[in-house]
Amino acid sequence: MAKLRVEDLKRIKEAAKGTVNLRAGEYRVKITVHLGTCGIAAGARKIMNFLLEKIQKTGAADIILTSSGCAGLCNHEPMMTVEVKDSAPVKYVLLDEEKATKIFDEHVMNGHPVSKYALSVGSETTY
Amino acid sequence: MEDLSLHILDIVENATTAGATRVEIRIIEDTKSDLLQITIKDDGHGMDSQTLKGVTDPFVTSRTTRRVGLGIPLFEQAAREAGGRLSVASEAGLGTELTATFQAGHIDRKPMGDMGATLVSLIAGNPDVDFVYEYKRDGKRTSLDTRSIKDEIEGFSTISDPKILQLIQEMVNNPES
DSSP states (O other): OHIIIIIHHHHHHHHHHTSOOOTTSOOSEEEEEEOSHHHHHHTHHHHHHHHHHHHHHHTOSSEEEEEEOOOSOGGGOSOEEEEETTSOOEEEOSOOHHHHHHHIIIIITTOOOOGGGBOOTTOOOOO | OOSHHHHHHHHHHHHHHTTOSEEEEEEEEETTTTEEEEEEEEOSOOOOHHHHHTTTOTTOOSOSSSSOOOHHHHHHHHHHHTTOOEEEEEETTTEEEEEEEEETTOTTOOOOOOHHHHHHHHHHHOTTSEEEEEEEETTEEEEEEHHHHHHHHTTTOOTTOHHHHHHHHHHHHOTTO
C-alpha cells in the first residue's frame, strides 16, 4: 500500500514531467477499440494494450486512444475505428497484433487506410 | 472469457456506460476460508426493480445494437461453476453494486488474469471516471485510486498518457517491486 501510494506517485509525477500535454482535447488521430462483451471475449483488451505500447514508443502526443461498446457486429470482433482528423472514420475488423501494427504504422502514423483489414462496404447487416 | 480480469473489465464497462463517475473494484481473497470475492460498485444511474429482476437473463439488455446481453450472465456462470454465486443490488438514481463469490481453490475457478491490463484499458477509455481498485489477499493489501494520481500529475499531464498508464499497469501487477 505504502509503495503504491507514495513512491509510485512520485515516479508517475517524474514521468509526467517529461511528457507534452497535448491530450486535453486537441488530437490528430482518434483510435476507438470496441470493448463490449463480445470484443473483450475476442481479445480486444490485448489490442488496447498493444496500441498503448505502440503510442508510447512513438512518443506521439496527438493520438487519442479510447473505448466504446458493442457495435452489433460481434462476429467481427476484435474491432477498432480509426479517425484521422478531417477524414472519414475507418472500422477495422477481426484484429490481431500483426494487423494492428500495420494499421498503426500505415493509417495512424501516415494517414493511409489499410483497406484489406477494413469492414467491407455495403455488404454488412447490423443485426 | 478466459479469466476474471476480463469479466471485471466487461462489468465495469457497463458501469461507465451507466454514467458512473466513480467505480470501486474490490477483490478479497482468503485462503483459509477458501473464498474469493469480487465487488464492483458504481455511482451510475442504477436500475429500477423491474430491470434488476431481469439482470441475469441474457435476453434482457439495455443495448440497442443487438438483442442479447451476456456480460452479467457469463460472469454469473463463472461464479457458479466455481461453487459461488453472483448478486446485484441497485437503486435507480443511486448506482449499482455487483458481488461475485468463488471458492478460491475450486478446480474450475478461473484465474485472476491481468488486472493491470484491465485497469489501464478502463482508464484509457474513460479518463474522466475515477477508479478505485483494492486487492486484499490473506491480509496483504494493494490499492490504487486514480483520483489521487490525477491530483498528483495535474498541470503536468493527464492520466490517459500512455507512459503513465504503463506505470499504473506495472504498479498493479507488481505491487512489491
